[in-house]
Amino acid sequence: MSDIRLPDYNQALTELTSASLSVTPAELQGLIVGMLSGGISTSNDNWKTILFDYTNDGMGWPMSASTLAETICSFSMRELGGTSMELTMLLPSDDELLNYADAVSEWVNHFISGLGLAGSSLTKLSAETKEALADLEEISKLGIDEEDDFSEQAILLEQVIEHVKVCVLTIHAELAAKPVTPAESKTLH
Template sequence: MTSNTLPDYATLSDTLNSSSLSVNPAELHGLLVGMLSGGLNPTDDTWKSLLFDYTNEGMGWPINALEQAQRVFDATKKELMSSSFELSLLLPAELSKASLLEVADSFSDWVNHFISGLGLADAKLRKASQEVKESLSDLEEIARLGIDEEDDLEEQAQLLEQVMDHAKICVLTIHAELGKKPAQGEGQDKKPTIH
């Protein structure tokens, strides 16, 4: 049985690096969230072949790395299918522990790969609502943002938190319209029917 929580960033990073995969945890998570938000069927393994093509020239991943990717996929699917309207971002440790620049770079990687994930899932963006198009436009702008080391880093950390919150809202807006919805009872605790 797999865990339905995202793995630790540093542990997953070590696994991906030792497997010689040219993707970091933030990129992996952004890609998977993008694919699921773009309409990829969450109940089959289509995501694996897309992931292999995008990250490893079509070659499969080593078992340990694939198990970790499965864990990321399962946790992401569970979160997106819930009714809580929350989204976790797989980024380096909290801002207080990791350097602000590292977190900002990873966040940019996450957003860029989310957008790529939408493309891999063949999201129907041309037919999308104006809200979805605006959300995607905001994400494209966010992906270009950076941290200026000359400015007040504490203030920039606060701004980064606000931008991350806005990005989550954009992602959830896109998923709400384009992502697959859970079948009735799926993702919920099933209760026996009494006859």
């Protein structure tokens, strides 16, 4: 198994900014994970065309930024396709709580957008998946109250992030493209 890792948030931000793209690393990963969870095919570069259209008015990305998106996609595909039931979110350091909370909100908002870009039909979801999506929609509106205790809000935010991961994995389990398995050959005896 190759050693694909999520890039450092600040390095990814520098790369996206220098490419004149108005998308943060959190937004980018949220969008990609949303598209993957919504069942978009990655067997061709169609996902990149949709990504470019959504983030850059249909214009392609510079090679280094495109490679960054491919790395994030590969990492997310491996993580979502595994059995570990884990999801690593590409977020900035939690040293600055307001930026950290904003990035979580951006990630969730773009995850929801990614589901839509994948063309997922959200009308026939199970009750559990509908609840997970509704929770994400509410979480996307959350923010940090600058007048409340930051240490308490930091603890609550970590709990919210864990809930986001559970919601995303629930949605992915229902909507994501299932691996194609060859039909069993029927042998007549």
